[in-house]
Amino acid sequence: MRRNSLWIGVGLVIAGCAAPQPAVFVDLDAVALRDAPTPWETPEVPRPPEGLEGQTLALGGRPAQTLQLAEGPERAQRVRDVIRTAREQTLKDLTKRLQAAYRADVRRLEAARLAEIEPRRRESVAGAYGKLRAVFESYAERRAPDVIRLALLAGFPDPDPSSAKPPAPEDKLGTMRFQEAKQVRQRLAETERDYKGSIAELLTGPERDYADELTKLRIEIEELRLAADHRAQQEAAQQVDLEEQDLNTALSERSSIDLAGSPSRSLQVPGVPAPKPAPDVRAASAAELLAQERELAAIDAKIWATQRGYRLVSVAGARDATEEFYQWRSRLRAGR
Numbered sequence: 001m002r003r004n005s006l007w008i009g010v011g012l013v014i015a016g017c018a019a020p021q022p023a024v025f026v027d028l029d030a031v032a033l034r035d036a037p038t039p040w041e042t043p044e045v046p047r048p049p050e051g052l053e054g055q056t057l058a059l060g061g062r063p064a065q066t067l068q069l070a071e072g073p074e075r076a077q078r079v080r081d082v083i084r085t086a087r088e089q090t091l092k093d094l095t096k097r098l099q100a101a102y103r104a105d106v107r108r109l110e111a112a113r114l115a116e117i118e119p120r121r122r123e124s125v126a127g128a129y130g131k132l133r134a135v136f137e138s139y140a141e142r143r144a145p146d147v148i149r150l151a152l153l154a155g156f157p158d159p160d161p162s163s164a165k166p167p168a169p170e171d172k173l174g175t176m177r178f179q180e181a182k183q184v185r186q187r188l189a190e191t192e193r194d195y196k197g198s199i200a201e202l203l204t205g206p207e208r209d210y211a212d213e214l215t216k217l218r219i220e221i222e223e224l225r226l227a228a229d230h231r232a233q234q235e236a237a238q239q240v241d242l243e244e245q246d247l248n249t250a251l252s253e254r255s256s257i258d259l260a261g262s263p264s265r266s267l268q269v270p271g272v273p274a275p276k277p278a279p280d281v282r283a284a285s286a287a288e289l290l291a292q293e294r295e296l297a298a299i300d301a302k303i304w305a306t307q308r309g310y311r312l313v314s315v316a317g318a319r320d321a322t323e324e325f326y327q328w329r330s331r332l333r334a335g336r
Contacts, residue, residue: 022310024311025319035293036286062261090243102228102229106225112275121206128205132199136195143191
């Protein structure tokens, strides 16, 4: 802000050399009230998902049985066929049960991870909006000296924004002013590009980071789901293979087979606690927006008074130039 004050002071000195500066009064509160943005409602933060209760997966048992084998290969082959059919069905059922249990674990993990990501996204978005004011103030501080200088060199509004109307070659002083004005316009354009780029980066950065994190999570969950299916298939096949080996050994050595029963089993799936609620995001109040707009109007009023050769005062008796300043500011903001 020191730099702005220095440039405004130089402009005042230059303008003051030409004629006395008439005192004018600008009602900044009235201007701010007309231009202040409408407050946006505080977004409702959704409730976090509820926790998941633990579950018990029941695996049915099998009663003990005795198979009587008669002499001869035909009887043995029929028994083997029965065992093979039973193996295929057992493998299918056991694989299905294990897949359901392991996929439930993956779903619970996915829900917990999503509940962790969303609050970080909201916090990042809120932080970006909180930085917008600092970016605008830096932009205004960088732009104000060039706006004043261009107004002194070329007038206001700028009659030649594209620097396409050079003076006659014999007009040496006019040529120097034209070249300097051209450089000032280039700096103003660069300032505008930097400002828009900073705003775009602030607003798109959180969403881009959220999309990247969500993509990584989806890839990880899909890999875990495939691994869970593979694990279920392997464990089911190992269990069924062990039982089939015992049966085949018994078939080759005995005329009867005692099939031991297997007790019912249960698989304990632990519960997942509910995640912490997301932080609240508070919208700016109407009073805060009005105060911010008044500060910006005060900066523009100094630039306007310098260009017009006015002296801003706050005492009674000065000419009320509020409407004149408001019209000038509306045209300036429309051209930004």
